[in-house]
Amino acid sequence: MTKAIEETEAVEATEASEVTENPGEECPRCHERMPVDPRFVVWCSACGWNADPSGAEPIGGSRIERARRRMAHRYGEELFAELAHGTSGAVRNGLGAAGVQAVAVSALVHGLTVVLVVLGLWLLIAGWGEGLQPVFAVILFGFAALLRPRFGRLRRKGDDEPVLERRDAPELFALLDEVAGAVGTTGVDVVVVGPEANASVSTYGVRQRRALRLGMSLWAILEPQERVALLGHEFGHYAHGDTRRSLWVGGALRSLDTWRYLLAPNAGETLMDQFVNVLTAVPRWTVHGVTLLLDQATLRAAQRAEYLADSSAAHVAGPAAAAALMDVTLCVEAAESALVREMVAARTRLGGAARHDDPAVGLWDRIAAQTAAVPDHERDRLRRVAELRGHSIDATHPPTHLRHRRLALSEPAPARLVLDERRAAAVDRDLAGPAQTVARQVMRDGHAG
Incomplete structure (x- = not known):
């Protein structure tokens, strides 16, 4: 120690x-x-x-966000009941009615982008040299460029964040490949190491390469088998899919978000503001309606994907480790607070930072120790808050307490992969250098991204 x-x-x-x-x-x-x-x-x-002094309901939020929370609350409860009682435990074949609706609505959204391009070409070619038609064509091309489907980029919060490939971390990638194989998918091409208390998977580029983003504030507070559960959950997203993450449907959702931003009403302080608000009212409400239609077709599938990703975590790491992971996620705010304290100490040379010439030394160990010291009564409060808030924070994830309850109701089963001390230490050695790089960046910049 x-x-x-x-x-x-x-x-x-x-x-x-x-x-x-x-x-x-x-x-x-x-x-x-x-x-x-x-x-x-x-x-x-x-x-x-x-138990929840800040209140169970979020403050503010757009009409779309409030509608999403209402739908998410209903879908989360329904899916828990179905999956817990085994009435919807298997992955359905085909798109289903909701999937067909999502694809059709997305085609409508992308079709509008194509119309903008075609109309712009017509104005440019047919109206060349005639008044302002070419100017309007350029404007339409600009809108189309904003609304186009994107292949995604590698998610990095800074150009100097470490990006690991297989040759950089052979033990880590061997573990990732084994976990991915256990849940029925393939591994990732790169691992991005960051400071946050989170982890996620994504695809990027024309070839849709796979990336795992690993936040050290979360990785550091997990036991070895909980780390396996975390990886099983993330790779479960690849194995089971999620229409909201797909290039087609996800691109349509991003296009609609762009439309909502472009058509957002002005403050209405001047007569011109009011005139523009009236002029854009019909297209604005049309976009809201299409967004809700696409949400209705995809939110249930998104939450189902989360439940199935939890099943993948339980399958590879064991139900007990998957349930323990759910408990740890309730304490991520404690890990985030510990990181903030360390950053403040590093800039003021107080507390933990005063113990080292380099405040980045042992940063993740200190965060793990501080998070482990959260008392039982505070952990109980966090569980209570999770039940009170439910879907009030994130509409695409089922409530943590329902996910935990479902895992607790699972039949005991052995883990498909056990991460022993020797192998866990080898993986830690692969991550030691990148983790230290991230720690120095955080201590230097004074923010966690």
């Missing part, structure tokens, strides 16, 4: 003893005693008072 971890654990132990000696406060609602820890929210586990 490194000196950094030992010092962090000593501080946490002191704080924990102070909390234990604190007699707590009386709940104003049910008068039960509540533990008091100055690092976390004071709440009552008996009646739930103050």
Whole structure:
């Protein structure tokens, strides 16, 4: 164990003893005693008072976002009931009615982009030298360029973020290939290492190459078997598919987002603003309607893809590790907060940063130690908040508590792949250099991307 971890654990132990000696406060609602820890929210586990002081419902949001949350809430509950009782556990063959609707609506959206190009060509050729027709043609070409389907780019939040290929990290890629094979797909071409408490897969370029983005703030707080579950979940997205991520449907959704941005109403402070708002009202509401139609056809499939990705995680790592991963995801805010504290300490030379000439040394170990020290009553609160908020944050993901409950109801099964200490250490050695590079970038720049 490194000196950094030992010092962090000593501080946490002191704080924990102070909390234990604190007699707590009386709940104003049910008068039960509540533990008091100055690092976390004071709440009552008996009646739930103050479990979510910020409120279960998000503030603001467009009409589209609110409609998405309503649909997502309904679909999430329905899918949980179907999958938990085995009435919809298998992947359906073919697109289905919703899939056909999504493809048709996407064709309409992309068709409009083609119409802009054709109309622009007509104005350019037929109206060359005649007034402003060529100018309008150029404007139409500009709109078409904004709305065109994109093949995607490699997701990097900075040009100096490490990008690993097979020759750079053979042990890591061997693990990725084995996990991918266990869930019925192929591995990735590159791995991008970043600082955030998240992980994701994507495709990019004309050849649709595959990329895994691995956030060190998440990777560092996971046990080896939980890491296997994380990879199984991410590769499950490739194995089961998600129409909202596809080039055709995903491109249509991005085009609609662009239309919504272009047609967004002005503040209406002047007569001209009001005139433009009236002029764009019909196309604006048309775009809103088409967006909701495409959401209706794809949101259920997107949430189903998440549930099936969880099944992939349970298949390769075991249901217990997959359920444990769900618990860890509830604590990602603690990992993010720990990273922010370290960045502040690095810039002020206080706290953890004062222990090292280079504050990047041991950064991920310290974040892991601080996250592991989150007390049980705070973890219980985070589970309660997940149930209260449900779909209020992300419409494309089922609520974490439903995902966890489904995994907990799964039949016990052995893991297809067990990441032992020797192999886990080999993978860590592959990631040590890139992780240190990311740590130095974060400490230098003072932000996590």
